[in-house]
Amino acid sequence: MKTIDISPDQMAARTAHFSKLQPYSQQQADANSIPTGAMEKLTAHRVYPVMVPEGYTGRSEQAPVRGGHNVVLSIAECPPGNGPGLHCHETTTENFFCLSGRFKISWGNEGEHSTILEPLDFVSVPPGVSRDFKNISDELGRLFVVIETNPDEPTDRIAYAASLGEEVVQEFGPEARARLEAIGFKFNAGQPE
Numbered sequence: 001m002k003t004i005d006i007s008p009d010q011m012a013a014r015t016a017h018f019s020k021l022q023p024y025s026q027q028q029a030d031a032n033s034i035p036t037g038a039m040e041k042l043t044a045h046r047v048y049p050v051m052v053p054e055g056y057t058g059r060s061e062q063a064p065v066r067g068g069h070n071v072v073l074s075i076a077e078c079p080p081g082n083g084p085g086l087h088c089h090e091t092t093t094e095n096f097f098c099l100s101g102r103f104k105i106s107w108g109n110e111g112e113h114s115t116i117l118e119p120l121d122f123v124s125v126p127p128g129v130s131r132d133f134k135n136i137s138d139e140l141g142r143l144f145v146v147i148e149t150n151p152d153e154p155t156d157r158i159a160y161a162a163s164l165g166e167e168v169v170q171e172f173g174p175e176a177r178a179r180l181e182a183i184g185f186k187f188n189a190g191q192p193e
Contacts, residue, residue: 014065018048024059025046028059038176041168044083047075048075048077049062051068052066052068055154070151071149072149073147075099076145078101078135080135085160086130086160087132088158089158090186092148094125094145095147098118101119102137106132106133107131108129109130116136158185159187160185165177168187
């Protein structure tokens, strides 16, 4: 096989150093005026986008690396007891690989089922399934998250309960909810369209 040579600059565009990553709550605050508290109410304490496909739109679009086909890579960082609210990825598969800590992954319309991930454990949640995760250890936990997007739709629509949307409006105002909706968040999980 003939190999290719790429320049250091080309490789730099394909590299993400954790120490330089910025959580998407801060990225969205800077780019779309979404309060960091509103983002963190819906997501893990900090989610660091690492790589997104070319043309991807949504909360992770400012990842430093463009590449991969139909794959969004990020690191979710959760202090003890932290994790996102129950939500549903409408058209994407969400995969969790536990790097550190110990996570309870729950699924079902009420989160009635669960499994525990220890370091180096993995689980894959298909589209349309309500899920959440919570760090149940006493240390900072990290999950490597791989989202497989639909080839025909370069985004990742997420639905939360209507009550969570109302909480966002009460705490941060209707503009915050509208801005969250503009980047793919919905507040209609479990409701007919």
